[in-house]
Amino acid sequence: MPVQGIFGTTVELLGKTLDLRAKRQTMISSNLANVETPGYTPTDVSFESQLKSALKGGAKDSGVTNPRHIPLKGRAASLERVQGDVVEVDTRTMGPDGNGVEMETEMGRLAENQIMYNASVQLLGKKFDELKQAIRGTL
Amino acid sequence: MDFFTSMDISASALAAERTRMNLISSNLANVNSTRTAEGGPYRRKDAVFTATPLKEAGSFGAALSRANDARSVQVTQVNEDPRPPRMQYEPGHPDADPNGYVAYPNINVVEEMADMITASRSYEANITATNAAKSMALKTLDLLR
Numbered sequence: 001m002p003v004q005g006i007f008g009t010t011v012e013l014l015g016k017t018l019d020l021r022a023k024r025q026t027m028i029s030s031n032l033a034n035v036e037t038p039g040y041t042p043t044d045v046s047f048e049s050q051l052k053s054a055l056k057g058g059a060k061d062s063g064v065t066n067p068r069h070i071p072l073k074g075r076a077a078s079l080e081r082v083q084g085d086v087v088e089v090d091t092r093t094m095g096p097d098g099n100g101v102e103m104e105t106e107m108g109r110l111a112e113n114q115i116m117y118n119a120s121v122q123l124l125g126k127k128f129d130e131l132k133q134a135i136r137g138t139l
Numbered sequence: 140m141d142f143f144t145s146m147d148i149s150a151s152a153l154a155a156e157r158t159r160m161n162l163i164s165s166n167l168a169n170v171n172s173t174r175t176a177e178g179g180p181y182r183r184k185d186a187v188f189t190a191t192p193l194k195e196a197g198s199f200g201a202a203l204s205r206a207n208d209a210r211s212v213q214v215t216q217v218n219e220d221p222r223p224p225r226m227q228y229e230p231g232h233p234d235a236d237p238n239g240y241v242a243y244p245n246i247n248v249v250e251e252m253a254d255m256i257t258a259s260r261s262y263e264a265n266i267t268a269t270n271a272a273k274s275m276a277l278k279t280l281d282l283l284r
Binding site for chain 2: 018019021022023025026027028029030032033034035036037038040043086103106107110111113114117118121124125128
């Protein structure tokens with residue numbers, strides 16, 4: 001097992017997820033703010049597939065420049081590099097003013113993003129609780 | 140921090156919608172105003188919304204940052220509706236022209252009411268977005284407990 005520090009990939013992954021979801025929240029706010037701006041195209045941060053491939057391919061691509069080096073953070077290093085891509089959302093309905101924001105879609109995504117963010121925060125909290133428990137040695 | 144950016148964006152939208160609401164109120168209040176300081180009847184006013192990049196100019200890091208793709212909204216212009224005034228035959232009116240017609244503002248009350256509903260729905264949506272950002276930030280703070 002590669003040296004992963006006491007936190008391993010879980011904490012790194014959850015931290016990164018929080019980061020990217022916060023970014024998505026900003027994008028959704030931006031789309032909602034511009035719901036009536038003529039010519040505005042909604043944007044989003046796409047990161048799910050990048051995170052997935054960083055988790056899978058992490059072992060071989062862990063930030064070392066020589067195969068004989070010991071990767072310091074294991075998979076966490078490749079997770080750290082995931083930035084998410086800012087993409088334009090392709091919309092089915094575009095009004096005559098060239099605005100592509102669908103308020104219903106954005107509200108749905110807002111709720112989803114919030115729930116998933118809270119889920120990640122709770123998991124992170126649980127993870128830290130477990131660590132604390134392991135350190136204390138008692139329940 | 141990202142959540143404050145998000146709240147700033149929503150706040151800009153709230154301000155813009157409020158400006159629009161003020162203009163709608165002004166239009167509704169002046170639906171029968173035949174005199175203005177500039178002369179002639181009142182003209183319908185409308186806000187022009189523009190998506191503006193967040194104000195982070197100056198720092199190199201900010202120029203590179205992806206958060207710049209998120210844009211706030213601003214009212215950049217108050218547009219006067221070019222539609223012609225509504226002419227109504229009222230020979231006894233002090234503002235009547237030689238033919239007895241009075242120029243009334245080019246305002247359609249139904250149109251203004253519809254705009255008002257749109258503005259208040261957008262306002263609500265942005266409040267929801269602010270609350271979401273706030274609760275997410277507070278949830279993160281709970282990790283410290």
